[in-house]
Amino acid sequence: MLLRQIEGFLAVARLGNLSRAAEELFLTQPTLTARLKALEQELGEELFVRTGRGMRLTDAGRVFLPYAERAVASLREGRERIEALREAQSGRLTVAASPGVSTYALPQLLESFVEAHPGVEVSVRTGHSEEVLEMVLREEVQLGLGRAMRHPDIQSLPLYEDELVLVVSPGHPFAERGEVTLEEVGREHLILFDRTSSYYDLTRAMFRTAGVSAPRVMELDNIEAAKRMVERGLGVSLLPRSSVARMLENGRLALVRIEDAEPPRRPIVVFLRKDVPVVGAVAAFLEVARSASPLPERAELPPALAAEFENLQLVDFFT
Known part of the structure; x- marks a missing residue:
């Protein structure tokens, strides 16, 4: 049983006229007639009786009608749901x-x-x-x-691309200067976060590559804690720019440029x-x-x- 056969059945049942139904479906009358006959053969019953006024449903046709309507409605709803998924309206x-x-x-x-x-x-x-x-x-x-x-x-x-930037508390001497050398950073108390992250490795590698002695460190397990420690003046830190943007804007942290080293990106x-x-x-x-x-x-x-x-x-x- 094909959808186009059921749609043909419903059109004829609604209009009561084969030629008008064929016109509505953009079909020729012989094509629509063939679809109706195929549907009747599959169901084993005649669905229409031809009269002088057009096509009338038989008893079998009237019984089948609500099921055909529900089937088409369900398929239409299925199509709409798929379209909604495609257009990200649901899902x-x-x-x-x-x-x-x-x-x-x-x-x-x-x-x-x-x-x-x-x-x-x-x-x-x-x-x-x-x-x-x-x-x-x-x-x-x-x-x-x-x-x-x-x-x-x-x-x-x-x-996007994130970079590690040097941040200090607003009262730190680095904040007034605006830029420092990596060697000067190495003499500070450096706050690191999350030993398992790539940021930790990037920070360590930055000092090794420059041949700067490893600074004294305070290790924390997350960025937020590191930011708070810097804000309290307990050290300086290289943190992702995206993580400190708000605190830089509101003046709770200060950005310092490292003049002799590119920030890890x-x-x-x-x-x-x-x-x-x-x-x-x-x-x-x-x-x-x-x-x-x-x-x-x-x-x-x-x-x-x-x-x-x-x-x-x-x-x-x-x-």
Whole structure:
């Protein structure tokens, strides 16, 4: 039993006239007649009686009518639901993000996304970038946000570039000077956060590469605690720019330039499985991510990563 046969049956039942029904369906009369006969053969009953006034339903036709109407209505609703998913008017978006991204960048993205697509349910999980990548690979989430990593089954879209910046309390001597050398930083009490994060390794590597003796350190397990310690004047710290933007704006922290060293930079990307179509809520989220203005500075990728990402423009996901 085919949908077009049922639609033909309903049109004739409603109009009571074969030629008008054929015209409404943009069919020839012989084509519509053939569909009705095929439906009657499958049901084993005649559904219409020809009269001088047109087509009239038989008893079998009247019994079948409400079921045919419900079937077409259900199929139409199914089509509408699929269209809603395609247009991100409904459905679910599952995201995983590294702690820094989920705290400082993702809320701004989701604010824009939810405003544009209020019918979509959103679920967020957090973990270090390696864990985020694994969640995407296992299809526990639809997309992930974290530092750039390579995997043969993953495609990545550059989101923004975060850098580690030196921050001090407003009353620290560095704050008045505005810029210092890395050697001077090495003589300070340095506050580090989250030994398991790549930021920790980037900070350590910065001093090793410059040949500067390792400074005295205070180790904390999260960025927020590190910010508070710096604010209290307990030391200086290299923190992601995205994490200190508000405190710099309101004067609770001061930004100091390191004149003889480039600040470590880390590209933040969106992870997606290569074999999963990018449609519906995922496509809508990527569109928001592409156009979002409150995010930290867009990534200018180092040469080693630029080649990997040069063909991964967002437009490619929609073609």
